Amino acid sequence: MNPYWLTCLHVAQLMTLVPHEFGGVIVHARSGPVRERWLQTLEQLARHHGLATPLRKIPSGISDENLLGGLDIEATIIAGKPIFRPGLLSHCDQSLVILPMAERVEAGTVARIAAALDHGAIQVERDGHGERIACAMGVIALDESIEEDESVNPKLIERCAFYIDLDSIAWHDLPDAKLDAEFIDLDRENIQERVEQITLGDEQYVALVGIAAQLGIISLRAVQFAARAARYLAAMDLEWHESEPSKEHLERAVTLVLLPRATQLPNTTDETQAEDEPNPEPDTEENEEANSEETSSRNQETEVLEDQVLEAAQAAIPRELLDRLTQLALVRQKNHSAGKAGASQLSHQRGRPMGSKPGMPSGNQRLSLMDTLRAAVPWQRIRQVQLKSSQNPSQPKILIRKDDLRIKRYRQRNQTLTTFVVDASGSAAINRLAEAKGAVELLLAECYVRRDQVALISFRGSEAELLLSPTRSLVRAKRSLASLPGGGGTPLALAIDTAFALAKGSLKKGMTPTLVFLTDGRANIARDGTPGRTQAQVDAEQSAKLASQIKVRSLWIDTSPQAREEGGHIARLIGSYYLPLPHARAHELSQAVLGVLHT
Amino acid sequence: MTRNYPFSAIVGQEDMKLAILVAALEPSIGGVLVMGDRGTGKSTAVRGLAALLPTMTVVKDCAYGCDPKAMAGLCTICSSGAKTKPKTELRPVPVVDLPLGATEDRVLGALDIEKALTLGEKAFEPGLLAKANRGFLYIDEVNLLDDHLVDLLIDVAASGQNVVEREGLSVRHPARFVLVGSGNPEEGELRPQLLDRFGLAVEVKTPSDMPSRVEIIKRRDAFERNPEAFMKIWDKEDAKIREMMANARKKLASVKVDDKLLHDASTLCAHLGTDGLRGELTLLRASRAVAALDGKNKVTRDHLKRIAVPALQHRLRRNPLDESSSATRVQRALDELFA
Numbered sequence: 001m002n003p004y005w006l007t008c009l010h011v012a013q014l015m016t017l018v019p020h021e022f023g024g025v026i027v028h029a030r031s032g033p034v035r036e037r038w039l040q041t042l043e044q045l046a047r048h049h050g051l052a053t054p055l056r057k058i059p060s061g062i063s064d065e066n067l068l069g070g071l072d073i074e075a076t077i078i079a080g081k082p083i084f085r086p087g088l089l090s091h092c093d094q095s096l097v098i099l100p101m102a103e104r105v106e107a108g109t110v111a112r113i114a115a116a117l118d119h120g121a122i123q124v125e126r127d128g129h130g131e132r133i134a135c136a137m138g139v140i141a142l143d144e145s146i147e148e149d150e151s152v153n154p155k156l157i158e159r160c161a162f163y164i165d166l167d168s169i170a171w172h173d174l175p176d177a178k179l180d181a182e183f184i185d186l187d188r189e190n191i192q193e194r195v196e197q198i199t200l201g202d203e204q205y206v207a208l209v210g211i212a213a214q215l216g217i218i219s220l221r222a223v224q225f226a227a228r229a230a231r232y233l234a235a236m237d238l239e240w241h242e243s244e245p246s247k248e249h250l251e252r253a254v255t256l257v258l259l260p261r262a263t264q265l266p267n268t269t270d271e272t273q274a275e276d277e278p279n280p281e282p283d284t285e286e287n288e289e290a291n292s293e294e295t296s297s298r299n300q301e302t303e304v305l306e307d308q309v310l311e312a313a314q315a316a317i318p319r320e321l322l323d324r325l326t327q328l329a330l331v332r333q334k335n336h337s338a339g340k341a342g343a344s345q346l347s348h349q350r351g352r353p354m355g356s357k358p359g360m361p362s363g364n365q366r367l368s369l370m371d372t373l374r375a376a377v378p379w380q381r382i383r384q385v386q387l388k389s390s391q392n393p394s395q396p397k398i399l400i401r402k403d404d405l406r407i408k409r410y411r412q413r414n415q416t417l418t419t420f421v422v423d424a425s426g427s428a429a430i431n432r433l434a435e436a437k438g439a440v441e442l443l444l445a446e447c448y449v450r451r452d453q454v455a456l457i458s459f460r461g462s463e464a465e466l467l468l469s470p471t472r473s474l475v476r477a478k479r480s481l482a483s484l485p486g487g488g489g490t491p492l493a494l495a496i497d498t499a500f501a502l503a504k505g506s507l508k509k510g511m512t513p514t515l516v517f518l519t520d521g522r523a524n525i526a527r528d529g530t531p532g533r534t535q536a537q538v539d540a541e542q543s544a545k546l547a548s549q550i551k552v553r554s555l556w557i558d559t560s561p562q563a564r565e566e567g568g569h570i571a572r573l574i575g576s577y578y579l580p581l582p583h584a585r586a587h588e589l590s591q592a593v594l595g596v597l598h599t
Numbered sequence: 600m601t602r603n604y605p606f607s608a609i610v611g612q613e614d615m616k617l618a619i620l621v622a623a624l625e626p627s628i629g630g631v632l633v634m635g636d637r638g639t640g641k642s643t644a645v646r647g648l649a650a651l652l653p654t655m656t657v658v659k660d661c662a663y664g665c666d667p668k669a670m671a672g673l674c675t676i677c678s679s680g681a682k683t684k685p686k687t688e689l690r691p692v693p694v695v696d697l698p699l700g701a702t703e704d705r706v707l708g709a710l711d712i713e714k715a716l717t718l719g720e721k722a723f724e725p726g727l728l729a730k731a732n733r734g735f736l737y738i739d740e741v742n743l744l745d746d747h748l749v750d751l752l753i754d755v756a757a758s759g760q761n762v763v764e765r766e767g768l769s770v771r772h773p774a775r776f777v778l779v780g781s782g783n784p785e786e787g788e789l790r791p792q793l794l795d796r797f798g799l800a801v802e803v804k805t806p807s808d809m810p811s812r813v814e815i816i817k818r819r820d821a822f823e824r825n826p827e828a829f830m831k832i833w834d835k836e837d838a839k840i841r842e843m844m845a846n847a848r849k850k851l852a853s854v855k856v857d858d859k860l861l862h863d864a865s866t867l868c869a870h871l872g873t874d875g876l877r878g879e880l881t882l883l884r885a886s887r888a889v890a891a892l893d894g895k896n897k898v899t900r901d902h903l904k905r906i907a908v909p910a911l912q913h914r915l916r917r918n919p920l921d922e923s924s925s926a927t928r929v930q931r932a933l934d935e936l937f938a
Contacts, residue, residue: 219638
């Protein structure tokens with residue numbers, strides 16, 4: 001049997017015992033028998049603890065009306081008085097909700113759920129109705145992300161105490177179902193009473209904070225969750241009669257809450273980060289690593305406790321899983337990628353309808369019938385009275401006036417995504433990079449007006465790397481631009497592949513991608529990473545031909561001191577607009593890009 | 600109603616606390632924007648503000664909380680003179696939440712559906728902006744707010760008036776509120792037009808030193824386990840801040856700014872290249888509020904230095920060649936000019 005399964009069962013226990021206290025759990029797993037079994041056990045536990053079952057689901061593209069509530073037009077017309085239909089969140093108080101495909105939930109929806117988790121209630125202000133509705137719930141977020149650039153919105157991860165990965169458990173590693181049943185024997189009320197008697201000792205608080213620092217966890221919410229978990233674990237342990245949790249309880253709390261959020265593991269510090277960065281983190285501001293040198297509040301004893309707890313806690317999670325989670329958390333912390341939330345929030349073909357605004361429908365502005373009716377409903381009686389007095393013989397059933405008309409609103413109909421593909425190879429890279437950075441920032445400043453997004457891919461040595469996933473946030477852009485490493489060969493084929501893959505993805509999301517290549521076009525690393533000019537050039541041409549089939553606007557800025565044949569050749573193959581700019585300044589670059597964008 | 604964590608129990612975050620108090624003391628500054636990462640306690644601080652505010656005298660039963668002593672900026676009923684000697688009542692200064700997903704009718708106010716459908720009457724039902732008049736309007740996740748609500752807010756915040764016109768329903772009412780926003784800059788930038796409406800902007804970070812971190816966790820835990828007991832302890836501290844605010848309010852009008860300081864403010868703004876006069880004006884008003892909170896009669900350079908970053912950092916033009924954050928640039932200018 002895989003011992004990690006027990007950890008997953010503990011999470012199910014805690015989540016069903018006090019859903020709201022722990023916010024939620026991110027369940028990373030593909031749909032399959034292991035996840036099914038965990039969800040089944042969860043459901044049984046929920047029933048055992050008197051939560052409403054079957055557990056409700058929040059669909060990922062849910063509209064505000066269904067989530068928060070809205071005027072029920074039909075019922076209102078029939079009743080002749082306003083009838084407000086509460087949304088899904090109004091039914092979630094004291095329960096657990098499932099969030100399928102959590103990695104695809106709209107940023108707006110995540111924010112609404114996050115607010116409910118923070119306050120245990122939602123403030124609804126919609127359609128003439130204002131009310132505060134209790135909504136103390138826990139979220140079971142089913143994270144099915146596979147691609148590297150997919151992840152659950154960090155806002156949600158932050159508010160979910162637990163993170164489990166069921167993909168790391170094979171079906172044949174699962175114990176007999178009888179074992180799960182043993183976990184369903186808790187006396188909820190008794191535990192609730194007991195937990196009030198339990199507090200952490202001072203050195204235990206210090207140890208938890210210290211462990212979080214060792215694991216590179218910045219947010220204090222996580223530490224709070226860990227302290228809470230320790231208290232509940234102690235309360236669940238009927239053999240335990242002390243007022244402080246035991247060391248084992250602390251260990252388990254660390255396993256459940258802190259370890260999955262680790263951005264570094266003890267004794268492996270800096271290995272993950274300092275691979276080949278010539279200038280390690282220049283910006284001390286951004287470097288908020290908790291300083292573990294401080295001894296003022298930690299004495300030898302606490303440190304021993306810390307190390308013991310941490311070491312024991314690690315034993316409950318398979319090492320390779322722990323390493324993977326650490327990598328994931330580190331990536332998240334580094335580029336703060338809001339998953340795909342940022343991008344999908346802006347797609348206009350799918351996802352949450354963006355509501356409507358008053359206006360006349362016309363060519364590209366579609367009537368939003370429901371919203372129009374909703375705007376018309378309150379006026380019905382008043383208008384009918386007016387009509388009667390004007391002796392109009394034919395009375396329509398519903399009286400619609402021009403003022404009622406509502407048109408559908410979409411985010412920016414043609415969200416553009418400008419991706420810079422920057423050659424970071426060789427010695428001249430540093431200058432080019434500085435200019436590319438400047439150009440990206442200037443373009444981002446333009447985004448205010450144009451609401452575009454920007455991404456950055458850099459290529460050098462044997463890889464092309466997405467340094468900045470599509471964003472509109474200058475803060476994030478600056479962060480990822482701050483440490484752009486340079487040097488090495490030119491893997492042009494890889495760069496073209498990566499850039500067009502990203503462009504293809506954004507096309508699917510209903511965006512208009514534009515690619516800007518900044519390179520001297522001298523490929524010398526083949527697609528498989530081996531050096532050699534000939535093969536590299538062949539590969540690059542092949543990539544270019546493939547890329548030419550994807551309808552994406554691209555601009556090829558040749559940065560070599562004297563314009564050369566290779567670059568122009570590849571650009572022609574792709575169908576790029578070719579622009580030799582040997583000494584381009586940031587300002588010229590951004591102007592050139594804008595020039596191409598606006599044509 | 601969940602209890603709000605007491606303002607005085609917040610560990611550290613001095614910049615944020617000062618900016619919030621200054622914005623509360625001097626409404627003409629135009630509010631405060633608190634930006635920062637997840638889990639830094641942004642909204643905790645803003646929500647703790649409600650407990651620090653005094654009560655205000657209002658015309659009894661007025662939906663807009665009009666000030667009986669005011670000559671202007673009154674709602675149509677209060678200014679019509681129908682009530683020559685209106686009855687008054689005390690109300691707490693409102694802190695109104697603008698939740699995500701709010702519809703326009705609830706924000707601006709609209710036809711009262713109930714009355715319209717059941718009685719056929721055309722009556723206006725005031726919205727959140729009416730509730731927030733003379734108080735605070737708090738927008739959490741301000742950068743996720745719908746664009747067209749942002750437009751409406753910018754409009755109303757600029758004029759101090761809310762106008763609703765539809766099918767013979769025509770209402771105009773005062774809506775003077777201090778805008779308080781919080782959000783995470785990682786999730787998208789704020790439009791400059793909206794950014795500009797905020798007088799002060801602070802950036803909060805999670806403290807990284809161990810003792811503060813331990814203290815925060817302990818207090819949070821204590822608050823959760825027994826909010827009543829925790830509130831009792833910190834009520835005294837909150838009361839001290841309330842008293843400081845009350846004294847500052849009395850003092851504010853008489854706080855003097857001498858020419859040297861005016862010169863300092865202009866020099867700093869010129870050095871940083873902030874656009875227009877707004878920055879300078881905000882800086883002076885905020886410095887005066889800091890002095891008043893300090894119980895001083897005259898603004899010193901030190902007061903100015905304490906509030907310069909929040910007053911100016913969101914007004915700098917972006918400099919693509921300068922990697923450092925706006926806050927750092929303001930701080931650097933302060934060090935260079937007023938060392």
